[in-house]
Amino acid sequence: MRALRLSSFSITAIALVGVVACGKSSSKSAAPAAPPAAPSAMPTAPAEYTVIIKSTWTKATHPFEYPSGAHFSGMIGASHNARYSIFAVGRRPTPGLERLSEEGKHSPLDTEIRTAIDQGNALMLFESGGLKNWKDSMVATVRVDPAHPLVSVVNMVAPSPDWFTGASSVDLVENGAWVARRTLTLPAYDSGGDDGKTYKAPDRDTNPKKPTTRAATRHFVVNGRVKPVATLTFVRKAR
Numbered sequence: 001m002r003a004l005r006l007s008s009f010s011i012t013a014i015a016l017v018g019v020v021a022c023g024k025s026s027s028k029s030a031a032p033a034a035p036p037a038a039p040s041a042m043p044t045a046p047a048e049y050t051v052i053i054k055s056t057w058t059k060a061t062h063p064f065e066y067p068s069g070a071h072f073s074g075m076i077g078a079s080h081n082a083r084y085s086i087f088a089v090g091r092r093p094t095p096g097l098e099r100l101s102e103e104g105k106h107s108p109l110d111t112e113i114r115t116a117i118d119q120g121n122a123l124m125l126f127e128s129g130g131l132k133n134w135k136d137s138m139v140a141t142v143r144v145d146p147a148h149p150l151v152s153v154v155n156m157v158a159p160s161p162d163w164f165t166g167a168s169s170v171d172l173v174e175n176g177a178w179v180a181r182r183t184l185t186l187p188a189y190d191s192g193g194d195d196g197k198t199y200k201a202p203d204r205d206t207n208p209k210k211p212t213t214r215a216a217t218r219h220f221v222v223n224g225r226v227k228p229v230a231t232l233t234f235v236r237k238a239r
């Protein structure tokens with residue numbers, strides 16, 4: 001009996017949720033509300049990952065105007081929820097992303113991330129020093145939790161007008177659990193903050209800012225194929 005009563009209560013609750021979710025209640029409709037989508041399972045505990053960025057941007061792979069002094073600025077990133085991300089294709093850069101992409105500086109992007117932390121939309125900021133020797137990697141540690149399972153990270157492709165690489169809102173949950181390891185190949189992006197068209201172009205500040213795009217010049221696209229400039233790997237740390 002108890003089980004029966006419980007299940008009829010659940011059905012009532014589901015029906016109520018259905019009405020609220022639809023926005024307009026149709027009390028006269030006899031049709032049963034569609035069952036709500038099952039919420040996707042989430043891990044219950046936080047996790048820590050090692051974040052590794054390695055350059056694949058070399059004179060051999062990207063010969064067009066490959067610059068002297070090629071390097072990556074230090075990476076800067078955050079773990080966060082869906083209400084925050086460091087960049088998005090089609091969205092204008094924040095002042096922090098613009099500065100990062102043009103000068104490799106972590107400020108004021110670090111302040112923007114700390115504001116997102118204060119607002120509850122980001123969990124933590126992580127960063128590293130820069131990279132000049134492509135045999136090395138940039139390494140940092142990020143903590144994620146069930147409320148902040150996404151990670152964004154960026155670094156400047158330097159020298160360049162406003163080109164950067166990175167990834168936005170990488171979801172480290174798969175089938176309800178933290179992934180053990182994930183590797184992404186990263187293209188170059190144009191933040192939209194400067195109109196320069198070559199690696200060493202003088203500053204040509206763009207106003208108003210343009211939306212961020214995949215970098216589509218010959219520096220990064222060869223015979224119609226995007227040549228990635230880096231790999232990004234997340235490795236879950238042992239508990």
Ligand SMILES: [Ca+2]
Nearest residue numbers: 190192194195
């Ligand atoms: Ca640009």
